[in-house]
Amino acid sequence: MAEKKVALACTVCGSRNYTVSTNANRTERLALKKFCKHCGKHTLHRETR
Numbered sequence: 001m002a003e004k005k006v007a008l009a010c011t012v013c014g015s016r017n018y019t020v021s022t023n024a025n026r027t028e029r030l031a032l033k034k035f036c037k038h039c040g041k042h043t044l045h046r047e048t049r
Contacts (some may be wrong), residue, residue, distance in 0.1 A: 008045035011037040018045060 002025070012034040015038045022030060030047040 002017060006030065006047045008032065008034065009048045010039060011044045011046055012036065013038050022047075 002023060003011065003021045005019055007016045007020055008020060008030070011013045013036065017038075018034055018035055020030070022048045032045050033042050034045045035041070035042045036045070
């Protein structure tokens with residue numbers, strides 16, 4: 001299995017809003033702009049460990 005599940009956390013409030021499947025061979029953390037339901041706006045979400 002070459003995929004792993006990771007959680008994406010909002011950089012503003014820190015809540016973990018999303019889980020995504022990614023390639024297990026990546027070396028850097030995933031960062032996406034997603035909607036945060038707690039902040040009420042689109043913010044940067046980064047992969048947590």
